[in-house]
Amino acid sequence: MNRRKVIIGVLVLLALVFPYIVPDPGFWVTNGGTRTLWIGLVALSMAYLNRNLGLMSLGQLFFSGITSYTIAILTIKHGVSYGISIPLGLVIGTLAGVIIGWVALKTEAVYFLMLTLALTLGLYSLSLAGESITGGHTGINSVAPPKIFGLDITARNTFYYLCLIINLLIFAACLRLQSSNFGLALNGIRDNAARTTSLGYRNSGLRLAAFVWASFIASIGGVIGLFYYQAVTPDSVGLARSIDLLIVVVVGGASYLGGSYLGAAVIAVFESIIQDYTKYYVAAEGALFILILLIAPQGLMGIGEQLRKRRNKKLAASAGTQ
Amino acid sequence: MTTSTDKSAALSLRNVSRNFGGIRAVSDISFDVRHGERLTIIGTNGAGKSTLFNLIAGSYPLSAGEISIFGEDVSKQAPSKRAGMGLARTFQTSKLFAGLTARENLFVALHKTNGVQRKSLLANPAKDPALVAESTEALRKVDLLQKADVRVSEFSHGETRQLEVAMALALNPKLLMLDEPAAGISPSERGKLIELLRALDKDISLLLIEHDMAVALAVADHVIVMHDGTMFTQGTPDEIRNSSAVRDLYLGHGHE
Numbered sequence: 001m002n003r004r005k006v007i008i009g010v011l012v013l014l015a016l017v018f019p020y021i022v023p024d025p026g027f028w029v030t031n032g033g034t035r036t037l038w039i040g041l042v043a044l045s046m047a048y049l050n051r052n053l054g055l056m057s058l059g060q061l062f063f064s065g066i067t068s069y070t071i072a073i074l075t076i077k078h079g080v081s082y083g084i085s086i087p088l089g090l091v092i093g094t095l096a097g098v099i100i101g102w103v104a105l106k107t108e109a110v111y112f113l114m115l116t117l118a119l120t121l122g123l124y125s126l127s128l129a130g131e132s133i134t135g136g137h138t139g140i141n142s143v144a145p146p147k148i149f150g151l152d153i154t155a156r157n158t159f160y161y162l163c164l165i166i167n168l169l170i171f172a173a174c175l176r177l178q179s180s181n182f183g184l185a186l187n188g189i190r191d192n193a194a195r196t197t198s199l200g201y202r203n204s205g206l207r208l209a210a211f212v213w214a215s216f217i218a219s220i221g222g223v224i225g226l227f228y229y230q231a232v233t234p235d236s237v238g239l240a241r242s243i244d245l246l247i248v249v250v251v252g253g254a255s256y257l258g259g260s261y262l263g264a265a266v267i268a269v270f271e272s273i274i275q276d277y278t279k280y281y282v283a284a285e286g287a288l289f290i291l292i293l294l295i296a297p298q299g300l301m302g303i304g305e306q307l308r309k310r311r312n313k314k315l316a317a318s319a320g321t322q
Numbered sequence: 323m324t325t326s327t328d329k330s331a332a333l334s335l336r337n338v339s340r341n342f343g344g345i346r347a348v349s350d351i352s353f354d355v356r357h358g359e360r361l362t363i364i365g366t367n368g369a370g371k372s373t374l375f376n377l378i379a380g381s382y383p384l385s386a387g388e389i390s391i392f393g394e395d396v397s398k399q400a401p402s403k404r405a406g407m408g409l410a411r412t413f414q415t416s417k418l419f420a421g422l423t424a425r426e427n428l429f430v431a432l433h434k435t436n437g438v439q440r441k442s443l444l445a446n447p448a449k450d451p452a453l454v455a456e457s458t459e460a461l462r463k464v465d466l467l468q469k470a471d472v473r474v475s476e477f478s479h480g481e482t483r484q485l486e487v488a489m490a491l492a493l494n495p496k497l498l499m500l501d502e503p504a505a506g507i508s509p510s511e512r513g514k515l516i517e518l519l520r521a522l523d524k525d526i527s528l529l530l531i532e533h534d535m536a537v538a539l540a541v542a543d544h545v546i547v548m549h550d551g552t553m554f555t556q557g558t559p560d561e562i563r564n565s566s567a568v569r570d571l572y573l574g575h576g577h578e
Contacts, residue, residue, distance in 0.1 A: 177444070179446050179448060180444045180447075181429070181430075181441060181442070181444070181447055182443040182444055184422060184426050184429050184430050184447065185430055185443070187419060187421050187430075188422065188427075190421065191418075191419040191420050191421050192417055192420075194381070194413075195413060195417055195418075195419070196430065197402060198381070198405055198411065199402070199405060199430070200405055201434060
């Protein structure tokens with residue numbers, strides 16, 4: 001437990017000094033650092049659902065997208081101030097989580113995956129078709145970022161640190177929830193719903209709360225994504241990006257919350273480098289994905305557990321031969 | 323036989339039946355568990371023991387009859403309501419929370435002691451001295467304290483059975499129902515289990531459903547033998563031990 005705290009502390013420290021130690025900060029702070037934080041946050045909402053409900057969702061970009069579009073439409077098209085549109089976007093993204101979670105949590109496993117996939121595809125088609133509102137396939141561009149206390153938040157380092165603070169707060173909250181009665185109950189429901197029922201837990205209410213929390217995280221990811229690209233397009237909520245997120249979560253380790261960031265960092269760095277060398281970079285990414293899964297089926301974060309189990313097995317085997 | 327339940331009993335069944343399709347799994351069972359009594363139900367596989375157990379816990383609805391707990395008719399009450407009245411049950415194999423540690427399993431149970439939520443859902447139980455002390459006490463009772471922080475998925479079968487008992491005891495039940503706690507455990511673990519059940523607080527009424535005769539007879543004040551969903555016979559452990567009819571039943575011949 002203490003070793004974990006040390007590792008987290010070192011990583012946070014590294015993240016804090018990152019803009020000042022990285023070579024070519026003009027490129028890497030944005031394409032490596034901020035991009036990892038943004039992808040990592042949306043991936044975290046997926047990993048949170050998988051870890052706690054045992055459900056893999058392809059619909060987290062739906063909540064991000066709803067939030068991004070709400071803000072962009074209100075502010076860019078109708079001149080509403082960010083002070084109103086951003087909170088409203090978050091509320092709508094989270095409320096969507098209440099309604100969709102209420103329906104989606106009645107399904108299981110592959111049906112849940114299909115239902116959340118349908119959400120993503122639905123929003124994609126809507127944003128393409130509703131041209132007069134969403135700008136069609138070019139989306140809504142030139143999204144000027146808000147100024148906070150006169151600060152240009154999209155200035156490279158400012159935006160990085162803003163994203164870092166938001167991610168640290170959300171991740172800390174997730175860890176806190178994990179060890180709370182709520183987190184233990186969710187894991188209990190995942191392992192044995194009949195037993196938690198007979199103990200007097202209201203399983204569906206707790207699961208819905210977890211789903212809504214994940215939707216809220218994804219919505220925050222939508223705000224960051226909107227200002228990262230200073231645009232929102234159908235592609236930012238499309239199927240291809242949902243699959244990218246799935247790869248990020250699986251590469252990092254779908255049962256570990258921290259895996260989202262590890263996976264996001266690996267993919268962000270790999271994409272940034274490989275694009276300079278080959279136009280077949282998507283295929284290269286696929287090959288990397290397969291390679292990692294062969295070596296570490298539980299994802300990169302699972303390697304430690306994997307080694308520990310192997311060592312225990314060896315110990316047991318050698319004890320058996322004596 | 324009277325047709326209304328006994329209001330002074332911890333548990334009272336009257337003419338309880340349960341059909342699955344055309345099959346009558348439990349037929350017309352009536353008995354009482356008095357306050358502090360240890361009652362064991364034995365029977366061969368398929369005798370209807372587990373069905374009866376689930377009827378009492380509320381996992382299955384009754385087809386006919388009446389069940390009351392501490393004088394209150396619970397025939398139509400949900401399992402959680404029955405838990406709230408002081409009824410704690412164990413489950414047969416692998417019904418624990420496998421992804422959590424032994425202590426975390428207890429935290430999940432303790433958080434809802436007798437169906438009532440004790441602390442905020444957002445509180446961290448590992449930082450609550452009372453919950454830590456109670457979980458430690460429960461683990462100590464079943465001799466699992468050294469495994470408190472091990473994930474249940476890595477437990478041996480016997481250890482999961484011990485933790486099952488700890489989970490039920492942690493709830494401070496007034497009526498404890500154990501579903502084949504001795505199933506699949508080793509002889510040394512069985513001895514420990516008998517010791518543990520004998521040492522239970524005399525305030526707890528105990529209903530034990532057990533296939534293992536040795537455990538059943540060592541713990542019980544009174545034994546009911548089930549066969550084909552009906553009550554075959556009943557008596558003290560000595561009477562059952564010396565009954566040739568029961569012996570024949572267990573050896574697989576006789577009774578038609």
